[in-house]
Amino acid sequence: MHVLTRGVRPSIPPARRTGQCYGKHTFAIDVAQEAIDNFSRDKVKFGWKDGCSFEGISKTTQRDSRSFGIDVEHSLEEHIAAMEEESTELPGTDGLAPKQRHQAKHRELFLSRHVETLPATHIRGKCTVTLLNETESLLSYLNKDDAFFYCLVFDPSQKTLLADKGEIRVGSRYQTEVTNLLKEEPRNSEDLETLVWTPEHGLTDRQIDQFLVVSRSVGTFARALDCSSSVKQPSLHMSAAAASRDITLFHAMDTLHKSGYSIEGALSSLVPASGPVLCRDEMEEWSASEANLFEEALDKYGKDFTDIRQDFLPWKTLKNLVEYYYMWKTTDRYVQQKRVKAVEAESKLKQVYIPNYNKPNPALVSSGGGAGAGGAPAAAGKAGAVLNGGTNGTAAPNLCASCQVTNSNQWYAWGPQHLQYRLCGSCWQYWKKYGGLKTAGVFGESEAEAAKGAREGDETALSASHRPHRCTVLNCAKEFKLRAHLARHVATAHGAGEGARPVMKTRAAFYLRASPFTRLARRLARALRRPRHYAHSPFSPINLHQVKHECTLAMAGGVGAGIGAEVRGAARARGPVGAVAARLAAAHGGAAPRAQDWLTLTPRDRMPAPNHVAFPKPPKAPDGSLMYERVASRAELEARRNEPAPAPVLTPAPPLKRRAYDDINGLDMYYVVLQEPPRPPHPPHPYTMEALLG
């Protein structure tokens, strides 16, 4: 079974496929598993590498029999967010409304070569998955329910998404040389073929038929004369049937041809002096015991005729065996055997009953879509969430998070619990099937979508309760909930060049080689260049136009010949270090020092004393050595711990260390409480406090 995965498309070079596909079946499984619904994605960790491969498929969220493939799936899903912005646009999205474009993304799956067996109960229905053709419009998928497309295939062995496209190779190693038209006569056919039959004969169909009957009669008679045959075919009927097999007929046709299509000549060669001609094929050639051996061998080795020949029937050739095998399949014995096997298989086949899927959905909000905020918290409580009703107030809880309707027969909790989103029945169905929301711009959707939604005035985006992170780039001002999202946005949307890389990826070090003009501009537009400012706010824009303008003005202003020198930045002759030092000293008004003056050390007592010493030196012993506190060795510490009561020296550290143990059996805690001094030297760490109270 090929599991279908979903996600977005990076651009990947085509890979050549090898290996014959012996047949495959594609099933669709419910793409939005509960695992996705519950946003339990944190356990699945992936990293993109080189834009297309996974770095290790680490943990899986195995709660029940659901397994690997689906995890791949939602891990890929996870990468929707990471990749959407940088993904190459799907072909055929032009001319689609933003909403359609958004929904079209839900129709893309990734075929996986990972083969997996899932319980039949996971099957929710049928769907069609087809390779997207460039000529098609995505609309044709949106207009059909349960129609998905794919462009890329996930190869679990390489952990890569591939475009499953083979290539026709070009080069002299692949193409053939094409001959020019020849003028001489074509090759002689005689050495290429032997004529076995021609329709250009004087015989009528009737005559041929008659001759065939005669040859069969001769065959029957020959069998009557043949001792070995009479054992095998005790009745005349059987002899006649044996004589009617195709080998006799082919022989008859050959005879006719060889005798130049003269019936008489053919007849005489059917009954030569040695007696009537007897043609027997493998079927007849084989004795009953050989046939038994063959069946036995077939049972043992299957259809490995080389082995069968070696171990059972060494006096037969492989060709004998193959021919016999295909004829044996027409016999009663084979049919009987097949029937027995079929019955066995039938008895083995368990009726698979797939009950209607009516497992209570934990996401179902039981108290229906009542007005007011009361419904949702109650539902959340039912779903086992912690009651913290209404405190965050992030979104109006009585709206569908996707389509904003207020009326629905059923509501489903959706998204992280603290946000208390819910979906109406139809949006829930959509989410389960396509793993997305009908409309773009809600939590869980990508920022790119959200941004698009915002730009298009689609106000479905979160009314954020906390201060959003706003993009500082000019004319952008997109908002993001998380700082990381903003950083990614900046890197991808406003980064230099292609920029289509996740920020997380370590970049190769680069060397910025400024062009002469840039270097010139740095000098000419000095007023606009505020390096300190920009170092502090790396995202604030530099108005390039202004810089350019300034430059052109300055250049027009005739700095002229100076420009070249400025740009080249030729080294100035400053003289030797000693001379510079002398110059500097003169500039500061001091006396011209002797060359080595600045090298002499400052006397200790004239050194400036610091106001505060963080680690003052320990006191000195009378002998002048420093007195350090002794640090206990590990063994000593152990020994001290094992002593019954070093009580009052209890520091918060040991309980912290032992907390797990305390939590488990509480014994030590009792002990700790007993030993607890009335006022601990430091307020206990909150964790410790909890442990003590709990």
Add this chain to the structure above:
Amino acid sequence: MAMQPHSKKRVCYYYDSDIGNYYYGQGHPMKPHRIRMTHNLLLNYGLYRKMEIYRPHKATADEMTKFHSDDYIRFLRSIRPDNMNEYNKQMQRFNVGEDCPVFDGLYEFCQLSAGGSVAAAVKLNKQASEICINWGGGLHHAKKSEASGFCYVNDIVLGILELLKYYQRVLYIDIDVHHGDGVEEAFYTTDRVMTVSFHKYGEYFPGTGDLRDIGAGKGKYYAVNIPLRDGMDDESYESIFVPIISKVMETFQPSAVVLQCGADSLTGDRLGCFNLTVRGHGRCVELVKRFGLPFLLVGGGGYTIRNVSRCWTYETSVALGVEIANELPYNDYFEYFGPDFKLHISPSNMSNQNTPEYLEKIKNRLFENLRMLPHAPGVQVQAIPEDAVNDESEDEDKIDKDERLPQSEKDKRITGEGELSDSEDEGEGGRRDNRSYRAPQRKRPRLDKDLAHHKDDTNNEDSKDDVKNVSNLEEPKKEATPSA
């Protein structure tokens, strides 16, 4: 069982009685025995006696290296199941081992399959036959120095190379469910062979055959790929096959046609995923035959062997222009055809994922590509004058096929209606593509000397009829196979 005087053709059929007994190995889907089963059906249907039956020679290494590389053929010749271990490296290099196993008589099998197609091509070159059949051939995946998809030696390429010696342009059509990548690759950069493949595309062997693969270099636009999806039925297949092939005939104007009749596009195939019936599959043969060009039919895939032999038997009857009964005659393999013992099979209820819109879009895209051929439909293309002197035709050969023709060249091709004739230049060493397909509306008046080159009157009459039919191909024509 009745003959149709009207589309009677001289049919040559190539078969070696040994071919059925080669065995790829346990569990391998490719079963050469299907060729023998077909042969026995042909005998018992009485089709055998209506054809010229030939036993092909075994193709020599020399013949095979016309396409394949020397070391690949040397390898095929020397490898046997008992010395496989010595060839580990080469087996990997030539992709022999898994899909393409080493089996007893592997080389002989290749020799017979290739020998049949080459002999058939020579037959067509000599114009000693109109239709040649080699069900043992059609191994379209084999590459220049690589085995692939159960194919070791590409008999089709060898056959086409033979045809190219005497025919200016050869059309290759592939109705196997798999892409005909070996043939396409071999002729990817030439404009003298157009390869047209109808195949399932998408997560399917061999992975090639995208709509956008159209050939390279001089061969640009000379590879036509029709990517299809699961569940193609007779109706959809014809709806795409007819317009594409008609358009190809019109623009490419081939002088000979090779049709690969892989039967794995039939419904219920072990590896295939189409839903064609024997009738729908045979319809393609019928349609191509109507163009009346020298025609080579080869086998190919097909892994539900009872249906393969049904299909190829029916297609042989189509080639012969003989109607055969639906009731299968008794033969050695009769029991295989149970429970109904009929020739024709019914499609399954699988859904057809090829919507009419999808096929339409594919078709339009391909038409756009075909329009790029030098013989664009917009340009009035005339058949080459029969009496063209040699140096002129050489001039024409130098012209880049990708370029528009210079006016002088176009002028040369304008021929008075009365000037057209068939085999006038035969034997004079001139152009041999005299039987190229020509635009249907033009009638070709026969000259007396034509008759000398044709076996009989009916034959010629009949090719004219075929040509006339072409314009009506779009409507399903019934009278092509009247029962009598």
